[in-house]
Amino acid sequence: MHPYYITTPIYYVNDKPHIGHCYTTVLADVAARFQRLIRGDSSSVFFLTGTDEHADKVVTSALEHKTTPQAWADQNAAAFKEAFAFMGVSNNDFIRTSEPRHKDKVTQYITELQKTGDVYKGEYTGWYDVGQEEYVTETTARENNFHSAINKKPLVKRTEPCYFFKLSKYQQRLLQHIELNPHFLRPDSRRSEVLGRLKPPAVLNDIPISRPVTEDPSTQWGIRIPGDPANRIYVWIDALFNYLSTVDTPERKQFWPPAVHLIGKDILWFHAVIWPCMLIAMDRPLPTCVFGHGWWISEGEKMSKSLGNFIDLAKLKAYAARYSLDGLRWYLSTQGPMSGSDADFSHAKFVEVYNADLANGIGNCASRVSNMIAKYFDGKLPARPSQSKTPSHDWPALASAAAKTAISRIDSLDLAGSLAQGTDLIKQVDGYINITEPFKLAKKIEAEPALRDQLASILYNCAEGVRIASLLFSPAMPTKMADLWNRWNCTPPAGVPLAELCEWAGPHSLKPGAAIEKGDALFMRADAAEAPPT
Ligand code: MSP
Secondary structure: OOOEEEEEEEEEOOOOOEHHHHHHHHHHHHHHHHHHHHHOOHHHEEEEEEEEOOOHHHHHHHHHOOOOHHHHHHHHHHHHHHHHHHOOOOOOEEEEOOOHHHHHHHHHHHHHHHHOOOEEEEEEEEEEEOOOOEEEOHHHHHHOOOEOOOOOOEOEEEEEEEEEEOHHHHHHHHHHHHHHOOOOEEOHHHHHHHHHHHOOOOOOOOEEOEEEOOOOHHHOOOOEEOOEEEEEEOHHHHHHOHHHHOOOOOOOHHHOOOOEEEEEHHHHHHHHHHHHHHHHHOOOOOOOEEEEEOOEEEOOEOOOOOOOOOOEHHHHHHHHHHHOHHHHHHHHHHHOOOOOOOEEEOHHHHHHHHHHHHHHHHHHHHHHHHHHHHHHHOOEOOOOOOOOEOOOOEHHHHHHHHHHHHHHHHHOOOHHHHHHHHHHHHHHHHHHHHHHOHHHHHHHOOOOOOHHHHHHHHHHHHHHHHHHHHHHHOOOOHHHHHHHHHHHOOOOOOOOOHHHHOOOOOOOOOOOOOEOOOOOOOOOOOOOOOOOOO
8 A cells, every 4th residue: 555644844942832733733643543543553654743943032032041052952852752742643753854854855955956056046035024034025024014914023024145936937837737736635625725826927936944043043943955065044944944954764655745734824824835845846746735724712712821821732732631531632632623624622622522422422322332231131242143235324324435435534634524423333233222122122031032133233333333433532542542442352463454354243343242332431421501711
């Protein structure tokens, strides 16, 4: 199977991890776990996240904290690693742009681009947004009255000797690529946005990719232009190379090109235009897809430090403590701004989704089924039914369709749609219990012992349905599903592809006679009236 490489943006190390960082990283985690499960082979999946460390602000903050930029970056990168470990993220590597393995490669790439003439020396005058670490065009500057569109602070006019990247040369090639590959930029709204800015009469100018090194210590941090140490590489260009530098080794080169660069909408231009053009210039294949999700807002309002409504790591931890980490991962993966527009992180919505999908969904269904097996079959799974097709439910077909749909949706990064296959399967099991009424049947067994087989079939089918749903849920909720597998003695063996694991009553199905332990509720019901966790 073709290797699968997924990336998140690398995060500014000066910031503290918050929902924005955790969201993209958890989504990528769910996708990576799904791919490993689908393939039954984790070695063909590579999931990368990391930190972007060469911003000027790292130096100023380090000075304020009386430490060195490297020590400051070390400390903050550790905070990101911890946050992602807390969120249960299974990244294969964590790249830090201050690492020699990255810096050496960047020097090599810029040298390559200097040789081809795609990077050349000139002079630049323009409006600089200090907060964003980027130049803005004259038009954008004017539109915003020469203030930052993001933090509203005045823009600064700068003239400096500068190296440029010949972006203009690749406009046509990129435009063609986007037009020929409808899934290159997703969702569609992002594609249209980029096409609108690329199609004639729009003209792409060459872009500055360096900054002069001066006495100011903040200009001395970063990677130098090869052969001209008086200039250093602009932090965004340095950062974009991380996707390539990490896998540009003999052991990992098969992972290039990435299947997905998962990013937020605000950094689309860098990923959808500048980075692909740099890759074309370097004669490297382009990523299959750049996916720009929307943003989370908080209880209906844009998050801001001044409003004090930031969903920071402490808040995420409070949600995880009350509703379980997997409950939080479920909410992020199914209710997030993947369609492109923004999504609201609201406590009321969280409780509604948690109760519907988890406490009253898989949680309740698993308890119902294990309770009945405990009561009627002494906690041992009854024998496999000879008939798994009933007039209302053709279980082998239902299970295989759920797995197929989940797989095809994950391939197009529709995580919520894929996970919904598990939710639907649980609904089918609940509906089947309501139709077949095993609890009523059980009461009649004493008088009619022949009904015992029928009861056994029903409960076997229910349990097997829950098992298959749990497999489809596991990329989003690895801990809770592993807990269920332990109780039900059905931990899937490593190395078996998902489609095989999902085979109804197949070699990896529940074993007749196996203990089905009840245990505590997987997800405690949430009280909507309780105040939000803090
Ligand atoms: N360092 C650059 C990326 C370089 S990639 C080569 C950067 N870093 S960042 O730390 O500012 O944040 C990055 C990601 O967080 C972006 O994808 C951004 O969209 C995301 N988010 C920040 N706030 C967010 C929300 N409120 N909601 C969802 N994602 C948000 O940009």
